[in-house]
Amino acid sequence: MAASATTREAGVAPPVEKKKRKFKLNFPTAFTILFAITILAVIATWFVPAGSYAKLAYIADTGTLQVTSPQGTATELPATQESLDETGVNIDIAQFTSGALTKPISVPGTYERLEQQPKGIGDxxxxxxxxxxxxxxxxxxxxxxxxxxxxxxxxxxxxxxxxxxxxxxxxxxxxxxxxxxxxxxxxxxxxxxxxxxxxxxxxxxxxxxxxxxxxxxxxxxxxxxxxxxxxxxxxxxxxxxxxxxxxxxxxxxxxxxxxxxxxxxxxxxxxxxxxxxxxxxxxxxxxxxxxxxxxxxxxxxxxxxxxxxxxxxxxxxxxxxxxxxxxxxxxxxxxxxxxxxxxxxxxxxxxxxxxxxxxxxxxxxxxxxxxxxxxxxxxxxxxxxxxxxRGINLVMEQGMISDTLLDWSSNAVSGMTGPLFILMLLIIFFFLGFVVPSSSGLAVLSMPILAPLADTVGIPRFIIVCAYQWGQYAMLFLAPTGLVLATLTMLDMKYTHWLKFVLPMVVFVLVFGGAMLVAQVLIYG
Incomplete structure (x- = not known):
């Protein structure tokens, strides 16, 4: 107190206590996040090679199978098991005729590189x-x-x-x-x-x-x-x-x-x-x-x-x-x-x-x-x-890069055996869940391509289905391209707060799911 009084008496201003400024980072809103991802998707259409698999669908009106080539040429085939076997699609014909499979599926071994379809600023x-x-x-x-x-x-x-x-x-x-x-x-x-x-x-x-x-x-x-x-x-x-x-x-x-x-x-x-x-x-x-x-x-x-x-x-x-x-x-x-x-x-x-x-x-x-x-x-x-x-997915589909990413994925695990194969597939489905956040969409896109790889490893195909489920949904807990941002916007919650809470569950799904997949391979392989 005495020192303060002396300072005032001498006409000297007391030292000003500096307040520490806290740097606060404002995380962008859901709209800004999706806008940024849309821009990245447009940029990706310039650098990721364009390509496509042939697509097969059942036409109920005519009772035939229609195969559309990567170039867009459509060919009709009789809706028989023999037709499916000839195309390399190892699926029961009843799955198509009964209406269980309504979306076009990818035909294995038909991937072709196509002319680049880059998107522009207006897109x-x-x-x-x-x-x-x-x-x-x-x-x-x-x-x-x-x-x-x-x-x-x-x-x-x-x-x-x-x-x-x-x-x-x-x-x-x-x-x-x-x-x-x-x-x-x-x-x-x-x-x-x-x-x-x-x-x-x-x-x-x-x-x-x-x-x-x-x-x-x-x-x-x-x-x-x-x-x-x-x-x-x-x-x-x-x-x-x-x-x-x-x-x-x-x-x-x-x-x-x-x-x-x-x-x-x-x-x-x-x-x-x-x-x-x-x-x-x-x-x-x-x-x-x-x-x-x-x-x-x-x-x-x-x-x-x-x-x-x-x-x-x-x-x-x-x-x-x-x-x-x-x-x-x-x-x-x-x-x-x-x-x-x-x-x-x-x-x-x-x-x-x-x-x-x-x-x-x-x-x-x-x-x-x-x-x-x-x-x-x-x-x-x-x-x-x-x-x-949904617009982000449209950019990747129209830029014809989704099938390319799938082809890269199948090539990445081709030749692997045992637990390493299934764990790599789990990680691939995890990242594909960001690209294709629709469960049914990813299923018809990837299963006809990746499921036959189970035959080369000598394991049942249902294990590939499990890897698809556990990998994709681990991503959908936090993927901005899924429903997360819509949910958080509805409750006016920051994405960073949700991320802090949900990350332990993502780790659990990947670790526990990976352990069960390895156990399945060891038992059935």
Whole structure:
């Protein structure tokens, strides 16, 4: 103190304490990431050689097989097993005639280098628009979902239901996370819940927040658990079934290995969520998304003040609205699994329930329409993300570099034997998952080319199918070209936060999946 007084008396200003500046790196948004990847894909079309395999498809109208050469010349063949054998496609003809294989498949040994098809600067934005148009079905579904959420929010049913639920689950909060995770794992392994999973966030996120959890838990219990189930698909028709058909085997082969993998994956992901939730409850600042907690709570209307006593009344009208809202989701799953529904039908069913809730809510017509529009507009960003991701795939397809990458992959593992072969294939599928994020798309593109390599190594083809599943989906946990960015945009979560949380699960899938693949090779090889 004396020194300070002396300094002031001498007319000398006291030393100014310097504040340390922290360098803060702002990670780009999902739109910027996809824009950058689109540019890289366009650049790749200049340097990666163009090429293509011949494609084979079944034409139901004429009952014939059509083979399209790399140059685009189409040849029709009788739809017989002999025709398939002559082309080198070792697949049962019934897989085509029954409708199990609807997309054109690659014909082994037909890859040819073609004239380069480089994309230009103008193709960057054209591909973004074209991808959005191609994804119109899922985008309409998401917008209708947003409108449904807007109407239910306007009715006050969400607030009243959450208040009643938090009272009943006091002290047993993780039970709901456990149940949701189990259901998502089962949905993933049986019917491949992926794009459809976005429908569950609006109903579950406010509940998880009311129970004291954060956005990481929301994505973990829905997206991560569902993806873990899809990774170890047992009877998923969009993954293991179509891949087995394209590989010339049946999906029941290797089923026991996938069941064991699915059980192990479910235990690991639920255990991981339990560890995270326990840490979060002990110290809320442990949250990987702690810095964004206020903004996230405001996004889903879970302010600390809670609903007023009048709003909190759980009337019969609100209960009926919530029952209808929740019923929309099992109806959707039933339609997809048993009725062959896709996004237009799912959107129509959600729209029908929305109209019923509009009449039941008692909200005046103008307010109801405004609520629908506001809800739909809140998910415009999510729907656009999906369209932009599709645009990246269009660039690679039109630049004719996807088949080249596949040809390089098959050449890379050709001649290898035993465990090294299958581990290299796992890594190849991991990177191909970034290039072709569609499970069915990668299956029909790669299985006819890579599955026959199993014959040269002396192992069953179902092991190649397992490598495809576990490799591709390890990538889809974090690939910007998949559904990750759409999910994170919906919850306004930073990609870096998600990356920190999900990387241990990616490592688990690759290590555990690799160990099971080596075991399969040693047993059956």
């Amino acid at each position: 960057i934005t054209v591909s973004m628009v074209s991808g959005t148009i191609e994804a119109a079905d899922i985008m309409v579904f998401i917008l209708v979902l947003g409108g449904l959420i807007g109407i239910v929010n306007k009715s006050g049913a969400f607030e009243s239901g959450l208040l009643a639920l938090t009272k009943k689950t006091k002290g047993r909060e993780f039970l709901l996370v456990f149940l949701v995770s189990v259901l998502m794992v089962l949905g993933g392994t049986t019917c491949g819940l992926e794009e459809e999973a976005v429908a569950f966030y609006p109903i579950l996120v406010p509940i998880f927040l009311a129970l004291g959890y954060d956005s990481i838990v929301c994505v973990g219990a829905i997206f991560l658990a569902g993806s873990m189930g899809t990774t170890f698909s047992t009877i998923n028709p969009f993954s293991v079934v179509i891949a087995s058909n394209a590989a010339g085997t049946v999906f029941t082969e290797g089923l026991e290995w996938r069941v064991v993998g699915c059980i192990a994956g479910a235990i690991v992901v639920i255990g991981y969520l339990y560890w995270y939730c326990k840490k979060l409850k002990a110290n809320p600042e442990f949250s990987y998304t702690y810095s964004d907690r206020k903004k996230f709570s405001e996004l889903y209307s879970t302010g600390a003040e809670g609903p007023s006593p009048e709003q909190g009344k759980f009337t019969w009208r609100k209960k009926t609205i919530l029952v209808l809202f929740v019923a929309a989701f099992p109806i959707m799953v039933w339609g997809v699994v048993s009725q062959g529904w896709w996004f237009p039908q799912m959107a129509a069913s959600f729209l029908a329930i929305t109209i019923i809730i509009m009449f039941l809510s008692g909200v005046v017509e103008k307010d109801a329409v405004d609520a629908f529009i506001k809800g739909a507009s809140s998910l415009v960003g999510v729907s656009l993300i999906i369209g932009l991701a």
